[in-house]
Amino acid sequence: MTTATAARRWHLVTGVVAVTALVLQLVLVVQGGGVLDERSEPGLAVRLGRxxxxxxxxxNLLVAVAAITLARYPSYDGRWWRALRxxxxxxxxxxxxxxxxxxxxxxxxxxxxxxxxxxLHMVVPALVVVGWLAFGPRPRVTLTEVRRALIWPLLWLAWTLAxxxxxxxxxxxxxxxxxxxxPRVLAAAAMVTVLFLALFAAAYRIDRHSRPAPSWD
Incomplete structure (x- = not known):
């Protein structure tokens, strides 16, 4: 099995698992189930919005998009694609x-x-991290990509609090x-932000110092 074939298969499995998990959670919510063990049961529109x-x-949605794309093109690249991945x-x-x-x-x-x-919380994260370490593609992480990738979690936090x-x-x-x-919410948000920055820094260092991935077709 070539490295490109192994990469395609790994990303395909990752994408299928992520989509399956998302669809399963959607079905459960439509049927009236809660997310994270919520006790209230609002209307369907509210449940879907939440x-x-x-x-x-x-x-998981970002992971699904990236994995399905990489299952077809293991060395896919692009300016905003790098930030999304x-x-x-x-x-x-x-x-x-x-x-x-x-x-x-x-x-x-x-x-x-x-x-x-x-x-959603254990299997998909493990697949994504192992797949990125094993197959890349790399190099793909620069400080520009880090700044762009930070936009999403910062907007999510601001929107969530609003x-x-x-x-x-x-x-x-x-x-x-x-x-x-x-005070406690801001402290928690600060700790999660520090975690984000530490992980971005780790991704940057690993990407810079790891062997470049081949230019697969």
Whole structure:
């Protein structure tokens, strides 16, 4: 098996798992299930709006787009493509780490809800990180890409806090200003921001110092 074939297969599996997890979570929400063990059951439109507001869902969407593209073209490149791939890589890593440290102890999920949770927060992050380390493509990370990739999480945080202030709903407990207060929320946001910056720095160093990926066809 050539390296290009192995890369295509890995990215294809990653894309299929990410899409499967997203569709499964969507079906569960349409059927009335909550996300992250929510206790309230608002109308369908509100549930769908909340679903796409989760950082987990958005990071998995970015991963799905990148993985499906790389399954066809393992050495794909482009100015904004690099930022999208980097944002997905770092975003899904943050998704897995934050879920494991902060959210997992709060959840009591069973059945398909448990399966969707594990796929979105554990399986997909592992596939993405291993795939990036093994197959790249690289070099793709510069300081310009880091700045562009940072736009998404910063906008997400600002939007989440603004919507929460207007509606009283926050996607994650550590961002709930009503329950935690602004000092604790800002401290949590600062810690997650530091985590983002550390992961971007790690991605930059690994990309710069690793062997360049071949120019696959």
């Amino acid at each position: 679903l796409v507001s989760y950082f987990t869902i958005q990071s 980097l944002a997905g890589l770092v975003g899904i890593t943050v998704t897995g780490l934050v879920h494991f440290v902060l959210l997992r102890p709060l959840l009591d999920l069973t059945g398909w809800d448990w399966a969707a949770d594990k796929l 919507v929460g202030a207007l509606t009283g709903w926050y996607p994650y407990p550590f961002l709930d200003v009503d329950a935690e207060g602004w």
